[in-house]
Amino acid sequence: xxxxxxxxxxxxxLALYAAVLGAAFFLVYQRIERAEVSTLRIKLSxxxxxxxxxxxxxxxxxxxxxxxxxxxxxxxxxxxxxxxxGGRVLADSELDAAAVKAMENHSDRPEVSGALEGEAxxxxxxxxxxxxxxxxxxxxxxxxxRAGAVVRLAIxxxxxEAMRALLKRALSASLALALLLSFFLSLAxxxxxSRPFEKIIYGSKKFAAGEFSYRIQKDFxxxxxxxxxxxxxxxxxxxxxxxxxxxxTQQLSAAFANMAEGVLVTGTDASVTAINPAMERIFxxxxxxxxxxxxxxxxPNAGLGGICARALSDGKPVSDEMELSTPVRGxxxxxAAPIFEGAAVSGCLMVVHDITEVRRLDAKRxxxxxxxxxxxxxxxxxxxxxxxxxxxxxxxxxxHAMEFLGVILQQSRRLDNIxxxxxxxxxxxxxALEVKKEELGLKDLADSLIAGLASVFKVKNAVVSNMIPAGxxxxxxxxxxxxxxxxxxxxxxxxxxGNAQVEVSVQELPGSIKVLVKDSGIGIPQEHHAWVFERFYxxxxxxxxxxxxxxLGLSIVKHVVELHGGLVGVESAEGRGSMFWFTLPK
Numbered sequence: 001x002x003x004x005x006x007x008x009x010x011x012x013x014l015a016l017y018a019a020v021l022g023a024a025f026f027l028v029y030q031r032i033e034r035a036e037v038s039t040l041r042i043k044l045s046x047x048x049x050x051x052x053x054x055x056x057x058x059x060x061x062x063x064x065x066x067x068x069x070x071x072x073x074x075x076x077x078x079x080x081x082x083x084x085x086g087g088r089v090l091a092d093s094e095l096d097a098a099a100v101k102a103m104e105n106h107s108d109r110p111e112v113s114g115a116l117e118g119e120a121x122x123x124x125x126x127x128x129x130x131x132x133x134x135x136x137x138x139x140x141x142x143x144x145x146r147a148g149a150v151v152r153l154a155i156x157x158x159x160x161e162a163m164r165a166l167l168k169r170a171l172s173a174s175l176a177l178a179l180l181l182s183f184f185l186s187l188a189x190x191x192x193x194s195r196p197f198e199k200i201i202y203g204s205k206k207f208a209a210g211e212f213s214y215r216i217q218k219d220f221x222x223x224x225x226x227x228x229x230x231x232x233x234x235x236x237x238x239x240x241x242x243x244x245x246x247x248x249t250q251q252l253s254a255a256f257a258n259m260a261e262g263v264l265v266t267g268t269d270a271s272v273t274a275i276n277p278a279m280e281r282i283f284x285x286x287x288x289x290x291x292x293x294x295x296x297x298x299x300p301n302a303g304l305g306g307i308c309a310r311a312l313s314d315g316k317p318v319s320d321e322m323e324l325s326t327p328v329r330g331x332x333x334x335x336a337a338p339i340f341e342g343a344a345v346s347g348c349l350m351v352v353h354d355i356t357e358v359r360r361l362d363a364k365r366x367x368x369x370x371x372x373x374x375x376x377x378x379x380x381x382x383x384x385x386x387x388x389x390x391x392x393x394x395x396x397x398x399x400h401a402m403e404f405l406g407v408i409l410q411q412s413r414r415l416d417n418i419x420x421x422x423x424x425x426x427x428x429x430x431x432a433l434e435v436k437k438e439e440l441g442l443k444d445l446a447d448s449l450i451a452g453l454a455s456v457f458k459v460k461n462a463v464v465s466n467m468i469p470a471g472x473x474x475x476x477x478x479x480x481x482x483x484x485x486x487x488x489x490x491x492x493x494x495x496x497x498g499n500a501q502v503e504v505s506v507q508e509l510p511g512s513i514k515v516l517v518k519d520s521g522i523g524i525p526q527e528h529h530a531w532v533f534e535r536f537y538x539x540x541x542x543x544x545x546x547x548x549x550x551x552l553g554l555s556i557v558k559h560v561v562e563l564h565g566g567l568v569g570v571e572s573a574e575g576r577g578s579m580f581w582f583t584l585p586k
Contacts, residue, residue, distance in 0.1 A: 082152075270295045314338075
């Protein structure tokens with residue numbers, strides 16, 4: 001590094017020498033120029049004095065003044081301009097009379113204003129008329145002891161320009177020689193400096209471009225070697241930190257994008273800075289349209305906005321559960337936590353969990369338990385009452401004892417039916433249940449089921465017509481599809497007063513088969529249509545119980561059809577019969 005320092009010191013001296021030499025040339029240039037200008041001033045001043053001595057007051061008003069100016073100008077060998085006391089040009093040796101009249105007022109010219117004050121004046125400037133550098137000398141023409149006009153002589157500063165050009169050439173040659181010497185000296189110095197500097201610069205560019213795995217080859221010593229070693233150590237540390245940050249960022253991004261809960265981040269002004277896909281899905285918004293907009297514009301709900309505002313203002317987590325009607329309907333669990341930057345709140349993280357289905361299932365579970373309890377309690381109460389009656393002495397009454405035992409048997413069968421249907425329904429709702437689909441003739445299946453229910457139909461004097469075309473094949477689970485048809489056929493006959501007319505038919509739909517079971521029964525009022533497939537729902541509760549219904553048959557129908565990928569429905573009017581239908585994919 002000592003040698004390097006010497007080279008740098010040498011270059012510093014060289015630069016200083018070049019600066020001193022340049023300053024010396026500049027001073028010489030100035031001195032010569034001033035001397036030349038001084039000589040020219042004296043010459044012009046003498047000539048202007050001679051010209052002014054030949055002018056009379058009458059000459060200034062003469063029409064021949066411009067001709068006189070031409071004559072005198074040619075004698076002195078300079079441009080002669082005669083200017084009046086007000087600064088107006090009266091004559092010029094190089095212009096005609098018309099051009100002289102067009103000339104502007106010269107009272108603002110430095111040499112003219114000085115001469116009008118009674119002293120010889122000079123100026124060196126570029127002529128606006130001729131476009132060349134001119135030396136001007138102005139001498140007052142006195143009439144009666146005061147300056148009545150000004151004689152101005154002007155010559156091109158040719159000698160001065162020549163000297164300037166000579167000095168410029170000399171200075172340029174000297175500077176070129178100095179630059180040439182500096183060039184060779186720089187080459188010599190760069191031999192020791194260029195290689196390590198280039199390697200360090202190249203490595204620094206690699207680091208700046210993010211290539212932290214690159215390492216600078218440290219084949220030099222001294223401070224440069226230590227610098228390269230430090231940069232390599234820094235790049236290794238940055239590479240490790242970057243990998244760790246990238247891994248954490250990827251983990252956070254994956255969690256943010258795939259969370260089931262909606263996540264939204266705001267700034268201190270409650271404007272949205274980030275939103276995940278779950279939040280977009282819950283509130284039907286788009287991230288591209290939400291960023292940088294206020295939260296209340298993205299999700300127009302005062303409750304959510306208030307929770308965010310509380311978290312931002314209090315700097316504490318806020319949790320709440322709310323039922324929203326706008327912009328979407330549902331029940332949501334909302335948790336908002338402030339984001340800190342140092343000790344100051346810099347934003348809010350809001351997590352929204354849609355618990356609508358959870359609350360609906362909770363309500364449904366409570367209703368189910370209540371319904372099951374109610375359905376089981378009725379037959380159990382009847383059984384217990386008749387058993388207590390028998391135990392109280394009625395068992396000895398042979399006539400009534402058999403009647404009581406018959407009621408007990410009927411109610412116990414009803415309990416068995418309820419429990420059996422509950423087990424079926426539980427099995428259908430189980431995720432582990434298998435649907436064993438196979439190709440089967442739909443007409444043949446319906447015929448066999450109608451034959452099996454013949455005794456039931458005979459009691460009601462029912463006529464069941466199977467209008468399904470022969471050869472129609474569907475892919476379904478025979479046992480479970482049989483449960484569907486049995487429930488629908490049994491209901492069709494059960495809820496008809498007498499002489500029931502039942503018809504089973506199909507309709508071809510795009511991609512599916514629609515099976516219809518139509519009866520001539522009592523019908524179902526419109527307001528009950530949406531609920532008939534719910535568990536334990538009965539249109540006429542008293543009549544349904546009298547007929548031995550459990551209230552679970554249509555619910556079983558719905559679950560079986562949905563397991564096959566189909567839909568169920570009903571079309572009915574009170575007193576006009578009913579038509580239950582379901583679809584099966586082709």
